[in-house]
Amino acid sequence: MNIRPIAALLFLLLLIMAACGRQSAVLTEKEKHNVSQLTENLKTRCVGRYLIDMPADALVSGGAKVQGVTIESEAMSHEAYLREVMNRKAELRGTKSIDPYPFLYADDEVNGPETHYFIYRGNVSDGEGRRVFEAYKWDHGYRFKFGIEGYDYLHPDQTNDPAIQQFKVKNDVPEKTRLVFNLVNRLRWRADDDIPAEPGLCVLGTFLSGKPADNENAWAQFVLDGNRDVSIGFESDSSIRESNTLLQRDDQINSGLQLVDGRTIRKGAVALSGIGAEEWLLASKTVFGVSGNTFTLEANSMTSSAQSPLLILDLETGSPNAFMQDRIKGPSISENEAVALWDVISRTLRTRPNGF
Structure with a gap:
């Protein structure tokens, strides 16, 4: 399913929000062009019991754990x-x-x-x-x-x-x-672009039919084919309930930032389609010793259950992943581009109709 018109609209909204003073990056013309290319051909992917729109050529790995x-x-x-x-x-x-x-x-x-x-x-x-x-x-x-x-x-x-x-x-x-x-x-078996219409869990190459359970965990990692150091990870887990939310872990996160020469780009609440979430966007040194980014979105942190599992979405640049282990001299996209890409992709996360 090609949703180029939706991607274009999201990108336009991103630019409008930046113009209105939001903490999104102000992109150069070259960066606008690069982000437009990264988001011009998105496809809806089924992950766990949710949907998210990803670049059509993204490489994917994933797995699940159900009832142990x-x-x-x-x-x-x-x-x-x-x-x-x-x-x-x-x-x-x-x-x-x-x-x-x-x-x-x-x-x-x-x-x-x-x-x-x-x-x-x-x-x-x-x-x-x-x-x-x-x-x-x-x-x-x-x-x-x-x-x-x-x-x-x-x-x-x-x-x-x-x-x-x-x-x-x-x-x-x-x-x-x-x-x-x-x-x-x-x-x-399930084709990569197949969106099931019945309750069940989507995993790489497969679909596990059935109602949700308390002990259900699914994960996927998408890696941009032309930018192998850029990965977007998804995880849902009904067996974990945190004692605090992402934004309430500020002392722990800020302490960690000091160890990796990091800084906060922005943080705050995010209203997704039917999902209340929080995000924290960071810049820091990666394990490769280069400057990169780690963006995290989290939902249902303290209320996780079979019907609304803990959700974690992250984006990393300049870091190793399932399809890229070689050392690099620097990230393949700029911080501004990473933020813009995040603002397009992360806002498409939503519950799959009849997924539960």
């Missing part, structure tokens, strides 16, 4: 997927415990040949009650990997141990197996 199960996605050919599962199977089958009990407890399909799962001890030196779950699914050029840990103190029987006797459930393998299988079966 981590979900990783990676673009992968079918041949590479089969090879990965085969190699993992050979590795686990070839591992022997240092005690008389098995190392590998399950090795089978979940639901058809494009899914597989393992239950094993973890490391050869781990206790005989530990269980690690790994499940794999391939769909439309993506490999999805699921992981969670559990325990089984009945096989072998360790219930004579006073510590084990304190456990109400002595074996959570059946429960964890049902949980993992349920997620594997609910997860379906």
